[in-house]
Amino acid sequence: MNPEMTGDGSKMQEVRKRWQEHGQPLAEKAQNVLILGHVHPDGDCVGACLGLYHLLTGLYPEKGVQVVLEAFPEEFALLSGVDKVSHDFSAEWPAELVICVDAAGPERLGDGKRFLDAAEHSICIDHHATNRGFAEVDIIKGGCSSASEMVAHLVSMEEISLAAAECLYLGIAHDTGLFRFSSTTEETMRTAGAFLSKGVNAARIIDETYFQKSFIQNKALGYGLLQARLLEGGCVVGSVMTLEDQKKLGAGRNDMDSIIDQLRLTRDVEMAAFLYETEPGMFKISLRSNHVVDVSRIAAEYGGGGHRMAAGGRTEKDPWQVLDELAACAARQMRLSGAPGETD
Ligand code: 5GP
Ligand code: MN
Numbered sequence: 001m002n003p004e005m006t007g008d009g010s011k012m013q014e015v016r017k018r019w020q021e022h023g024q025p026l027a028e029k030a031q032n033v034l035i036l037g038h039v040h041p042d043g044d045c046v047g048a049c050l051g052l053y054h055l056l057t058g059l060y061p062e063k064g065v066q067v068v069l070e071a072f073p074e075e076f077a078l079l080s081g082v083d084k085v086s087h088d089f090s091a092e093w094p095a096e097l098v099i100c101v102d103a104a105g106p107e108r109l110g111d112g113k114r115f116l117d118a119a120e121h122s123i124c125i126d127h128h129a130t131n132r133g134f135a136e137v138d139i140i141k142g143g144c145s146s147a148s149e150m151v152a153h154l155v156s157m158e159e160i161s162l163a164a165a166e167c168l169y170l171g172i173a174h175d176t177g178l179f180r181f182s183s184t185t186e187e188t189m190r191t192a193g194a195f196l197s198k199g200v201n202a203a204r205i206i207d208e209t210y211f212q213k214s215f216i217q218n219k220a221l222g223y224g225l226l227q228a229r230l231l232e233g234g235c236v237v238g239s240v241m242t243l244e245d246q247k248k249l250g251a252g253r254n255d256m257d258s259i260i261d262q263l264r265l266t267r268d269v270e271m272a273a274f275l276y277e278t279e280p281g282m283f284k285i286s287l288r289s290n291h292v293v294d295v296s297r298i299a300a301e302y303g304g305g306g307h308r309m310a311a312g313g314r315t316e317k318d319p320w321q322v323l324d325e326l327a328a329c330a331a332r333q334m335r336l337s338g339a340p341g342e343t344d
Contacts, residue, residue, distance in 0.1 A: 011141050012153040012187055019154040022137040026097050026121045027056065032064040034095035034119070038103040039110035040253065041072040043209060045102040047171025048125070048147035050081045052101060054164035055155055066093055068112060073254045075209045079170060080163040089114075097121045100135060102147035104128035104305050125150055127175075130296050130305030142307075145183040146175035149191055157194050165195040170205050177261070178210060181309060213258065220251040224259035224274065228266075231327035235334060237266045238273040238323040243280060253278060264288040270339070271295060271330040275319040285313045287326065292337040298329045 027033060035052055037045035049067050056065045067085045076082060086093075089111035098119040100106075103126060106113050116122055116135070124135035127150060129142030144150055148171025152160065160168070172192055176184045179192065196202060213221065220241070228239040241256060249255075256276045263272035271293045275283040285302050287295035288310050295311040302322075304313025315322045 011144060012149075015139055015141060015144075015150050015153045016155075018137070018139045023123050023125075023139060023154070026123060026137065027060070027099075030063065030095075030097035030121065032094040033066070033097045033099060034093050034115055035065065035067045035099050035101060036103070036109050036112040036115060037067075037069050037101050038108040039070055041069045042257070043076065043174025044146045044148050044171040045069070046072050046076045046079070046082075047167045047169070047174065048101045048151045050079055050085070051148055051151045051164045051167035051171065052099065052125070052154075053081055053084065054161055054167065055151065055159070058159070058161055058164070059155070064094065066095070068093060068115070070110060073209075073257075075212065076170070078205070078208055079167050081167070095119050097123065098135075099123045099125065101125050101151070102127070104131045106134045125154075127307075128296075128305065129307055130300065130311075143183060145181070145185065145188045146172045148172045148175065149188055152191050152195075157191075160195075160198070162198050162200065165198045165200050166205065169195040169200045169202065170209060173202075173206060174210065178206060183307070183309075214255070216249060216251050217255045217258065220246070220249050220255045221259055221262060223249060224256075225262060228263060229323070230266075230269075231324065232331040234268055235270045236273065236327035236330050237263050237269045237271075238275070238327065239263060240283075240319040240323065241274075241276040242319075243277040246277070256284075260286040260288055264290065270334060271327070273323055273326045275315070275322060277319075278314075281316050283315050283319045283322070285315060285322070285326070287311045287313075289330075292339045293330045293333045295330075297333070298326060301329070302326075 035049050037049045053067050071087050098116050103109050122135040123137045125139045127144040127147050131140045148168040152168045224239045260274040272288045274286045278284045289295045294308045296306045299305050299311035299313040302313030302315050
């Protein structure tokens with residue numbers, strides 16, 4: 001059997017051990033704990049931060065625990081504890097301990113970075129292969145399905161409340177594309193299964209936070225697909241959405257998220273790329289791989305990073321020209337790996 005499929009058990013034991021030996025002592029000492037995630041928080045980021053919030057408030061009811069995140073999609077409002085999350089980065093949050101979750105580097109904390117810089121103690125819990133470590137205690141497992149799965153293993157399953165389980169289930173479900181991506185291990189499924197036994201309503205979480213789209217999100221998806229181009233003889237599919245396009249559709253940044261995932265599902269495509277303008281002249285790059293291309297390496301060339309199969313960066317250059325460059329990088333990787341492609 002593929003060791004990657006089952007070997008996660010020991011990875012998770014390492015996470016638990018590192019937390020118990022190095023993370024927990026810091027959490028026990030601190031009176032105030034601040035939990036931060038990455039810019040433009042996704043399901044894993046929100047789920048892992050809130051899951052950790054529930055764990056810590058359950059273990060240490062006397063401590064002040066605060067989650068501060070950028071605004072996130074409204075569908076995550078079904079999680080308990082979202083009303084406790086602050087979006088105010090200008091407030092002076094007291095924090096002897098800052099815990100950074102699902103952030104591949106300090107720059108991914110956005111405005112939250114100043115709290116990390118000011119904190120006496122810090123912990124990083126993350127699953128990005130490109131994360132080189134930036135906290136006092138780094139608990140980093142590249143290749144692990146999600147930050148949420150890692151948080152689930154900080155304590156024993158009995159210590160996880162239903163509220164925490166809902167948050168962590170959502171995070172794992174989102175970052176694994178509903179348990180489809182190759183990062184999904186037997187251990188991932190066992191963890192999610194244990195959450196179901198606790199009473200997590202998986203159908204509701206999946207329907208309401210993963211599949212349901214607003215009317216505008218559906219229109220944006222349609223427009224993004226309509227604009228798509230095949231590159232490098234069909235090995236790469238890419239699309240672009242300018243701010244002007246977004247304005248026409250009445251769409252914002254949170255309406256862009258599902259476009260890359262649908263592009264990736266184009267038959268025979270090795271890599272999908274989607275660039276959308278976030279501020280005038282600045283484009284966010286989203287990349288997805290289907291097989292051999294390591295998109296985290298390509299993203300690193302564009303000021304970003306991420307995972308082998310999903311990564312992101314940014315550019316100020318012409319987005320369609322960048323799309324050509326990205327496609328050429330993917331084709332080069334494919335040629336080097338000997339993968340069959342139209343260009344060979
Ligand atoms: P998405 O394309 O959905 O924004 O991101 C895909 C994956 O790449 C996520 O795991 C995300 O955390 C990571 N990622 C996206 N943008 C960046 C970036 O600018 N820098 C780094 N290091 N990772 C990124
Ligand atoms: Mn994640």
